[in-house]
Amino acid sequence: MKKAIAAATALLVAALLVHAARHGAGKKGERGGLRVVALAPSLCETVFALGAGDSLVGVTEFCDRPKEAKRIPRVGSMVSPSVERILMLRPDVVLATRTGGNRRETAAALERAGIRTLAVDDSSIEALGEAFARIGKLLGREREAERLRRSLEEAADEAARAAGRWKGKRAVWLVGFDPPFAAGRGTLYDDITARLGMTNALEAGGWREVSAEWLLLSPPEVVFDISGAKPGEWKERLGAMPRGTAWLALPQDDLARPGPGLVRGLRKLARALEEAKPCR
Amino acid sequence: MPLTRRRFALVLSALAAGGAAACALSLLTGAVPVPPGEVLSALWGGGDEALRAAVGLRAVRTASAFVTGAALGAAGSLFQAVLRNPLADPYILGVSGGAGLGAVAAAAAAPLGMATGAAGVAGPAALGALAAVWLLLELDRRRPDLGREGVLLLGVMVNAVCGALIIAAVSLMRGEEMMSFFRWMLGSFSLPRLGWGEALGCGAATAALVTWAGLRGKALNLLLLGEDEARAMGLAAARTRRAATAAGGLLAACAVAMAGLVGFVGLVAPHAARKLSGGDMRLLPFSSALLGGGFLVLCDTAARTVQRPSELPAGVVTALVGAPLFAAMLLKRRR
Numbered sequence: 001m002k003k004a005i006a007a008a009t010a011l012l013v014a015a016l017l018v019h020a021a022r023h024g025a026g027k028k029g030e031r032g033g034l035r036v037v038a039l040a041p042s043l044c045e046t047v048f049a050l051g052a053g054d055s056l057v058g059v060t061e062f063c064d065r066p067k068e069a070k071r072i073p074r075v076g077s078m079v080s081p082s083v084e085r086i087l088m089l090r091p092d093v094v095l096a097t098r099t100g101g102n103r104r105e106t107a108a109a110l111e112r113a114g115i116r117t118l119a120v121d122d123s124s125i126e127a128l129g130e131a132f133a134r135i136g137k138l139l140g141r142e143r144e145a146e147r148l149r150r151s152l153e154e155a156a157d158e159a160a161r162a163a164g165r166w167k168g169k170r171a172v173w174l175v176g177f178d179p180p181f182a183a184g185r186g187t188l189y190d191d192i193t194a195r196l197g198m199t200n201a202l203e204a205g206g207w208r209e210v211s212a213e214w215l216l217l218s219p220p221e222v223v224f225d226i227s228g229a230k231p232g233e234w235k236e237r238l239g240a241m242p243r244g245t246a247w248l249a250l251p252q253d254d255l256a257r258p259g260p261g262l263v264r265g266l267r268k269l270a271r272a273l274e275e276a277k278p279c280r
Numbered sequence: 281m282p283l284t285r286r287r288f289a290l291v292l293s294a295l296a297a298g299g300a301a302a303c304a305l306s307l308l309t310g311a312v313p314v315p316p317g318e319v320l321s322a323l324w325g326g327g328d329e330a331l332r333a334a335v336g337l338r339a340v341r342t343a344s345a346f347v348t349g350a351a352l353g354a355a356g357s358l359f360q361a362v363l364r365n366p367l368a369d370p371y372i373l374g375v376s377g378g379a380g381l382g383a384v385a386a387a388a389a390a391p392l393g394m395a396t397g398a399a400g401v402a403g404p405a406a407l408g409a410l411a412a413v414w415l416l417l418e419l420d421r422r423r424p425d426l427g428r429e430g431v432l433l434l435g436v437m438v439n440a441v442c443g444a445l446i447i448a449a450v451s452l453m454r455g456e457e458m459m460s461f462f463r464w465m466l467g468s469f470s471l472p473r474l475g476w477g478e479a480l481g482c483g484a485a486t487a488a489l490v491t492w493a494g495l496r497g498k499a500l501n502l503l504l505l506g507e508d509e510a511r512a513m514g515l516a517a518a519r520t521r522r523a524a525t526a527a528g529g530l531l532a533a534c535a536v537a538m539a540g541l542v543g544f545v546g547l548v549a550p551h552a553a554r555k556l557s558g559g560d561m562r563l564l565p566f567s568s569a570l571l572g573g574g575f576l577v578l579c580d581t582a583a584r585t586v587q588r589p590s591e592l593p594a595g596v597v598t599a600l601v602g603a604p605l606f607a608a609m610l611l612k613r614r615r
Contacts, residue, residue, distance in 0.1 A: 061452075080451060178460045179470040179591070204590055209463070209470060211311035214589035216334040218312045239333030 034139060037091040039102050040078055042122065042259030044069050046132060047095070049148055049260035050141040058089045065261070078102055083109045091115060093138060097258075099123045099188075122258035124191035125156045132260075148260055155266035160195050162270035166246065167197035169221035175207065175256065177227040177234070182210045188258050189224070192266075196273075198222060212238055219245045222276070224269070228252035246276040283560045291557040295570035299346065302574040306342040306581040310334070311588040341469050343479040345580040345594065346573040348469075348538040349545050351486040353572020355531035356546030357553070357564045358493055361500050362524045363428040369546035370532035374438030375412045376543075379536035380465060381442040382408020384449045387461065406533035412438055413529030417522055467542030467595025469580050474538065482534040489527050489534075490569045497562030500524060504561065542595045544602030545572050551609050575602075 037058035038044040044063040047056055053068055058075040073089065075081045078101035086094060087110075094110050096102040098119040107117045118138060120131035129149035136145020173189035175181050183189035185205040193200045201220035202208060215223070219242030225234070231249065235241050250272060254265030307323075308316050314331065321327055322335040352370060359368035359375075370376045386404035415438060420431050450461050463470060493500070499520045502510040510517040535542065549572030550564065557567050579597040586592065 077451065176459060179463045179468065181459065202589070204587075208590040209592075211584055211589045211591050212337050212470075213334045213584075214311040216330045216337075217310075217314065218589070219330075239336050240329040242330055243328070 034092045035090060036139070037075060037086050037089060037094045038063065039075075039081060039094060039096045039106070041065065042257045042261075043095040043097065043120070043135070044072075045257070045259040045261060046135055046148075047139065050132075050136055050139055050144045052139040052141055055139060057091055058086060081106060083113070086110065087113055087115070093118055095120070095135065097122055099127075123186060123188055125152060125188070125195065126191075128188070128258055128262070129153060148263075151263050152260075152266070155263045155270070156192070156195055159192070159266045159270040159273065160197065162273040163196040163198065164273070166222055166273060166276065169198050170201040171196070171198040171222035171224060172201045172210075172215075172220045173224045174210075174227045177229040179209045180212060180215070180227070181207055184208050192269075193224075216240065216242050219243075221245060221278075223247045224255075225249045226252045226255045228256070241279040244278045246278050248272045248276055283558070283563055287557075288563055291563060292566055292570070295553075295557075295567055295574075299570045299574040299577070302577040302581075303342050303346060306345070306577045307335070307338055309581050309585055310338055311584060311591075340474055340476055340479060341580065341584075342577055343476075343483065344469050344474045344538055345577045347479055347483040347486055348535045348542060348573075349549070349576025350490070350569035350573035351482065351531040351535040351538075352542060352545040352576070353549030353553070353568035353570075354486065354490045354493060354565045355528040355535070356572070357550040357561075357568035358500075358524050358528035358531070359546070360550055361504055361561055361564070362521050362528070363432055364504060364506070365428055365432050366551065367547070368432060368435075369544075370409075370528065370535070371541065371543045371546060372439065373412075373416065373432070373435035374440075374442060375409050375416075375435075375529055375532040376536055376541045377439040377442030377446070378412025378415075379405040379409035379533055380446050380541050382406070382411070383464070383536070383540075384446050384461065387449075387453075403537075405536045406530075408442075409529050409533035409536055410526075412442070413525055413532075417525055420521075421518070463593050464540035466593035467540045467598065468583075468591075468593035469539055470591055470593075478538060482538050485534050486531060486569070489531050490565050493524065493527055493565035494562055496520065496524070497560065497565070500561035504559070539594065542576065542598055544598045544606065545576050548572075548602045548606050548609075549575055551606065555609065 034055050035057045036047060036055045038047055038056060039060060041060065041063045044056065044059045045065055047053060048066050048069065056069070056072050059069055059072045060078050060081060061074050061076065062078065063069045063072070075085045075089070083106065094107070094115055094117045096107050096117055096119045098121050102119070107119055110117050118134060120134060121127040122131060129152055132145045132148045132152070136142050171193050173183040173193070175183050175189070182202045184202045184207065185200065187206065190200045202210065216238055221244065223245055225247060234247070241247060250269060251265065254261050254268060308319055312334070314335070318327055318331065319335055322331045323339065325332065356369045359370065359373055360366055362368070382404035416431055416435055419426065419434055423430070426434070446465065450458055453461060499515055502513055502515045503517060503520060532546070550568040553564055553567035553571050557563060576594065576598065579601060580594040583592040583594045583597045
């Protein structure tokens, strides 16, 4: 037994040493300019959209867009990235989201270690434009940031114009299928709903699991479905579609991430609203 | 009090009536108030399509909760008898943990496997539960000197390891997968997973296992005296213990496949049943199943209505209600 424990310990230590050697610190050369770590896929996309993808030295495991992002070193998940790994990448600044999946503790730990963090808010279109501007200023890309902010505002206005006959109706954003989750007050989608001239049918704050029965029996007039469910999946699970509701299945890729992709997403939303018809 | 045929019938019909009342309440309550008349007419195919679909969802959910609760209650009664320990329940023994590990392994192997429904999770979950049971039985067979406390403690350790591995796997998941998995870990009957196929399949398996346990009640009663005494009275004690543990494991697997990891039902239901109608094992598996079913149906009804139109995981309610209830029963007994 003692031998087994000793062997296991030795093996563990050896594995850790090999791992440490392979992922050694500071092997990246200086790229010139700021060294940036982005702690959310939306932030990673924003940096690329501002034309500063080269400055990224670390991203989360989930940063998969654009393609180039996949080659950047990973620092872990959004909720619990490795602070140590981030420190080893010697960033000048770490970008985080205040309203998404990042924790305040991560930013605090980085600040204590002397790393500057920039936590942005993405709970409304306006806040998101502001986030673009702050990141742009940081990276010396003010003009690009201003362009991005304007195209986001324009896309939101386009969607609002397309809302036409749906203005004044109750709407809900379904952001998850299993379990069924919806966006409540204070979220980005609540703000988009308000900009479309509709009211959010989910009065609770934050992200909530919602009852299937509520969707069937007290249905909002418009459902924005960014749950990523396959066509027909909701109907199969619910047993029927709520009558009189316009159920808009929208691309999750473009709309579920509060970043530059939202510009494309909101344009698609505008087209979907123009063609929307209630379920029968 | 001796168990006469009359008392057996009386207790079971009273508990069945209670379970039926819980199910009726669950059918009549929901996120959106619907008059009882309309619910009844929708059950018989009346009303519009949406109402029929909504009432259909309530019915499936009620049946699923009842079957899960019954399986957990019966599993608890068996584990408690086999280990002669009132703390034994599938959750504490690591059987649920094993099932959870099976499910998370399957989800890791096939991303978004949680969304593929009970069929995607049930198989691996059942395998995990049975592996945990097998481990306990094997340890018990090889090291009879450990005694029943030893086996219980080993179960707690199995649970700890499974829990750690589950958390390790979950922390590597993406946001939406994590959410879906967390709900499952807390025990939930929310929308996508369950249909009549699952409810009826697990219901039939549960009924068969509970009946088997009731029929073996005499032998299980002898086990309660202790293995040596049982052996002295001519019972192949070890075999009975093993068969009963395996049956408990299968029941727990049914429950986990249905609703994920629901705690406290397997602990509270057998205790309450023992209080109400005695600890005779010819009756206890049945009474624990009926009480467990009714209890979980009520907890799930609360879970889906207290914050409407939002929903809570049922496991949150079973723990909130079950833990104080268990503590109260314990304090009352000790006085």
